[in-house]
Amino acid sequence: MIKRILIANRGEIAVRIIRACKELGIISAAVYSDADKHSLHTLLADESYYIGEAQASSSYLNKEKIIDLAKKINADAIHPGYGFFAENSEFIKAVEDAGIIFIGPSSKSVKMMGNKTEARSLMKKNSVPIVPGTTESLKSVKEGIKISKEIGYPVLLKASAGGGGKGMRKILSEKEFEDSFDAVKREALKAFGSEDVYIEKYIESPRHIEVQVIADKHGNYVHLFERECSIQRRHQKIIEEAPSSFIDSETRKKVTATAINAAKACNYYNAGTVELLMDKEKNFYFLEMNTRLQVEHPVTEMITGIDLVKEQISIASGNKLSFIQNELKINGHAIESRIYAEDPGNNFLPSTGRIDKYIEPSGPGVRIDGGFITGSEISLYYDPLISKVICYGKDRNTAIKKMQRALEEYHIAGVITNIYFLSGIFKQKDFLEGRFDINYIEREYLNKQEKGKEVSDTELIAALFSAILKKEAISNGKVLTSQIQTTMNKWLEQTDE
Numbered sequence: 107m108i109k110r111i112l113i114a115n116r117g118e119i120a121v122r123i124i125r126a127c128k129e130l131g132i133i134s135a136a137v138y139s140d141a142d143k144h145s146l147h148t149l150l151a152d153e154s155y156y157i158g159e160a161q162a163s164s165s166y167l168n169k170e171k172i173i174d175l176a177k178k179i180n181a182d183a184i185h186p187g188y189g190f191f192a193e194n195s196e197f198i199k200a201v202e203d204a205g206i207i208f209i210g211p212s213s214k215s216v217k218m219m220g221n222k223t224e225a226r227s228l229m230k231k232n233s234v235p236i237v238p239g240t241t242e243s244l245k246s247v248k249e250g251i252k253i254s255k256e257i258g259y260p261v262l263l264k265a266s267a268g269g270g271g272k273g274m275r276k277i278l279s280e281k282e283f284e285d286s287f288d289a290v291k292r293e294a295l296k297a298f299g300s301e302d303v304y305i306e307k308y309i310e311s312p313r314h315i316e317v318q319v320i321a322d323k324h325g326n327y328v329h330l331f332e333r334e335c336s337i338q339r340r341h342q343k344i345i346e347e348a349p350s351s352f353i354d355s356e357t358r359k360k361v362t363a364t365a366i367n368a369a370k371a372c373n374y375y376n377a378g379t380v381e382l383l384m385d386k387e388k389n390f391y392f393l394e395m396n397t398r399l400q401v402e403h404p405v406t407e408m409i410t411g412i413d414l415v416k417e418q419i420s421i422a423s424g425n426k427l428s429f430i431q432n433e434l435k436i437n438g439h440a441i442e443s444r445i446y447a448e449d450p451g452n453n454f455l456p457s458t459g460r461i462d463k464y465i466e467p468s469g470p471g472v473r474i475d476g477g478f479i480t481g482s483e484i485s486l487y488y489d490p491l492i493s494k495v496i497c498y499g500k501d502r503n504t505a506i507k508k509m510q511r512a513l514e515e516y517h518i519a520g521v522i523t524n525i526y527f528l529s530g531i532f533k534q535k536d537f538l539e540g541r542f543d544i545n546y547i548e549r550e551y552l553n554k555q556e557k558g559k560e561v562s563d564t565e566l567i568a569a570l571f572s573a574i575l576k577k578e579a580i581s582n583g584k585v586l587t588s589q590i591q592t593t594m595n596k597w598l599e600q601t602d603e
């Protein structure tokens with residue numbers, strides 16, 4: 107029986123886990139750094155322990171400190187959240203060796219899926235479709251050129267130890283292959299500590315579809331349908347939906363069966379996500395498996411009614427899954443927007459500082475997973491995710507209308523946010539009609555954004571007055587650009603009342 111859980115994370119996900127603990131009657135033990143003495147997770151947990159300086163390597167990424175603390179406070183289990191140690195097989199092994207329950211998969215599964223060529227060859231063996239290419243690292247530039255010719259350009263050279271968008275390069279021709287090979291290997295070595303690279307055929311304009319799976323330690327596997335995650339910028343997702351409007355019930359049967367096979371292939375238990383690329387003809391390929399709870403898990407919770415975090419804890423305790431496949435069905439539609447402290451008008455630069463005013467949406471069909479309040483600090487040390495707003499309705503249109511309303515209800519001052527940028531997407535025709543792929547934001551917005559950067563004096567003055575009246579930075583879609591936000595934030599800093 108798990109009586110106390112150490113939560114090795116911060117921000118909204120730490121708060122999410124604390125809430126699950128409270129509902130289960132489990133003692134929640136938070137950890138906090140210098141930067142988080144007054145943070146929401148530190149405040150809400152039953153117990154909070156100081157673990158060091160703001161820099162993650164001294165605190166949230168300090169393996170010894172966290173495991174020693176878990177032992178000292180008699181924590182039965184550690185929940186890693188996402189990021190930090192969530193997919194670090196060495197950390198998980200150390201937790202297992204210390205006799206503490208890791209709330210997640212085994213270190214073995216994590217290690218297997220962390221190596222992309224190993225994952226690909228394992229999937230191939232288990233009839234999970236992979237992107238055409240190699241299942242082993244390339245031995246020479248000559249071998250690479252031969253294989254690329256066979257599968258046809260463009261190809262992607264990917265780091266075997268990479269993932270999540272880092273360490274890959276698109277290659278258009280034999281000449282480019284020859285020129286890039288050594289450079290990509292060097293980059294891989296520098297970023298991941300291994301110079302191994304492999305080849306995949308480049309899939310043009312795909313969608314990013316992922317399937318939530320969950321399994322217990324008794325060999326029961328269940329999927330919780332798919333999520334549509336194509337709306338991203340530089341590998342940072344910003345809008346996620348469940349279900350995907352691109353997927354019909356026949357395709358759904360295929361992708362979910364594939365995901366279950368992928369999970370079985372690596373003896374998976376706990377919650378995990380199988381990432382797929384899907385082309386226009388709805389051909390799909392295994393990309394990688396995320397061996398953790400994901401940021402966007404709430405959209406799946408909304409359409410299935412399953413509490414994934416509570417289920418994770420139950421599985422880690424050794425229980426069987428609390429439901430079977432046949433008990434699950436898709437109810438309605440859920441969309442999540444990620445609210446970041448960043449400036450869309452200035453290349454999405456993180457915006458740091460004190461949140462001087464924080465009002466978040468609520469009301470029917472609106473769920474907020476947040477970790478911040480008025481007075482909280484956004485620092486450069488961590489991810490600038492402020493809040494997630496999840497809107498739920500009977501269908502996609504209803505959920506979108508709710509999202510438009512919810513985004514307008516945010517009133518955040520002190521830091522610049524991406525809320526007006528998100529609002530723009532929820533008004534854009536192609537998005538509303540479900541026409542998009544992973545390149546959507548780059549194609550539709552970034553170029554146009556440049557053009558809209560300078561506004562007229564009249565617009566600037568109108569915007570400033572409106573903001574002054576409300577004493578807030580402009581962040582809710584009523585005003586156009588960061589030119590105004592930045593000016594307003596400077597004003598707010600200078601005036602005391």
Ligand code: MV4
Nearest residue numbers: 237262269270271306307308309314338341544
């Ligand atoms: C690809 C691809 C096209 N073809 N592989 C990026 C993240 C990493 N997990 C794999 N990624 C991609 N792999 C082939 N063979 C395009 C991407 C990709 C992408 C994938 C999912 C979500 C967003 C993306 C953005 C750019 C590129």
